[in-house]
Amino acid sequence: MNRFLDFIRRHDRFAIVSHLDPDGDAVGSGLGLAWILRAAGKKADFLSYGIPRTYQWVPGVEEVKSDPDLLEAPPDGVFVVDATSPSRLGKMEKLLTPDLPVANIDHHPDNTRFGEVAWVDPSAAAAALMIWEMARELELPVGHDAATCLYVGLVTDTGRFTYSNTDARSIAAAADLIEGGADPHQIAGRVYENNSVEGLRLLGLVLSTLDLRDDGQVASLHVTRAMLEETGAMPEDADGFSTYARSIEGVKVGLFFRESEDGTIKVSFRSNQGVHIDGVAGRLGGGGHPSASGARVPGPMEAAKESVLRAVSEHLRSLAA
Numbered sequence: 001m002n003r004f005l006d007f008i009r010r011h012d013r014f015a016i017v018s019h020l021d022p023d024g025d026a027v028g029s030g031l032g033l034a035w036i037l038r039a040a041g042k043k044a045d046f047l048s049y050g051i052p053r054t055y056q057w058v059p060g061v062e063e064v065k066s067d068p069d070l071l072e073a074p075p076d077g078v079f080v081v082d083a084t085s086p087s088r089l090g091k092m093e094k095l096l097t098p099d100l101p102v103a104n105i106d107h108h109p110d111n112t113r114f115g116e117v118a119w120v121d122p123s124a125a126a127a128a129l130m131i132w133e134m135a136r137e138l139e140l141p142v143g144h145d146a147a148t149c150l151y152v153g154l155v156t157d158t159g160r161f162t163y164s165n166t167d168a169r170s171i172a173a174a175a176d177l178i179e180g181g182a183d184p185h186q187i188a189g190r191v192y193e194n195n196s197v198e199g200l201r202l203l204g205l206v207l208s209t210l211d212l213r214d215d216g217q218v219a220s221l222h223v224t225r226a227m228l229e230e231t232g233a234m235p236e237d238a239d240g241f242s243t244y245a246r247s248i249e250g251v252k253v254g255l256f257f258r259e260s261e262d263g264t265i266k267v268s269f270r271s272n273q274g275v276h277i278d279g280v281a282g283r284l285g286g287g288g289h290p291s292a293s294g295a296r297v298p299g300p301m302e303a304a305k306e307s308v309l310r311a312v313s314e315h316l317r318s319l320a321a
């Protein structure tokens with residue numbers, strides 16, 4: 001923690017970046033940290049190439065910079081939050097020039113420990129939780145905007161406090177953030193009860209793709225570009241769909257395949273019953289958490305599905321052997 005304090009003291013203008021295809025924890029931890037650094041008298045900007053519609057209301061979102069060239073002045077320090085490695089930053093990786101010191105705060109077990117200072121805690125339910133703990137430890141003030149952002153990261157990465165990463169530590173942090181001004185009902189309404197009509201129509205199509213394999217232990221769903229066009233939905237409308245396959249009784253591994261604009265397929269792996277799926281995602285070039293991982297594999301959809309389903313099936317057989 002002292003190294004983080006020193007990192008903050010030694011620099012004045014921070015750029016904050018997170019992983020590409022940002023989720024609630026990427027946005028919430030990035031913007032939450034920006035508020036905390038600003039309250040400590042620093043200049044801080046969160047950069048992201050696009051914020052999903054669900055998070056367009058999060059405090060400070062209107063000031064997010066979509067390109068490093070839009071910064072008022074070059075940063076003298078960078079915080080990377082919730083990202084396993086610089087390559088997970090997508091096009092923002094260009095920000096990490098060799099002369100720019102980097103602080104890395106993440107909860108992915110496969111984090112490469114890059115940066116001048118790195119704090120990696122796979123037992124933390126969210127990067128937002130780590131930022132909250134860092135602020136508390138360093139006695140940095142956390143105002144109600146920061147608390148709201150961090151709560152968004154925490155509630156989304158724990159699946160509304162239901163995933164296996166939900167623990168006393170995350171619930172205690174949530175209570176503190178609520179005391180600090182986060183409104184759980186309002187946030188839940190904005191994140192979970194703000195679906196677009198197109199998004200719900202897309203969900204209808206996606207659910208009809210359900211495919212069960214391995215005696216009902218593996219369930220998969222997919223979304224194609226054609227389905228997006230048919231419903232008028234945005235790709236990010238499918239962000240919450242990855243949990244449906246896992247939600248079926250008896251399913252150990254739920255998979256969600258999305259066809260990207262460039263024809264590659266993004267795969268979300270979700271597992272149940274203590275099955276660790278990050279190794280399979282890792283072998284396919286991705287990574288993540290033991291029960292929630294991702295990878296990007298070559299298309300087309302059917303070929304991608306068959307090869308991933310084969311890898312998952314082999315993994316389950318190896319566990320049973």
Ligand code: AMP
Binds near residue numbers: 019287288289295
């Ligand atoms: P997702 O399925 O996109 O919600 O991602 C689940 C988890 O896996 C998150 O913690 C991601 O950061 C991680 N993840 C997703 N895609 C990749 C990838 N291509 N490489 C490494 N980690 C990934």
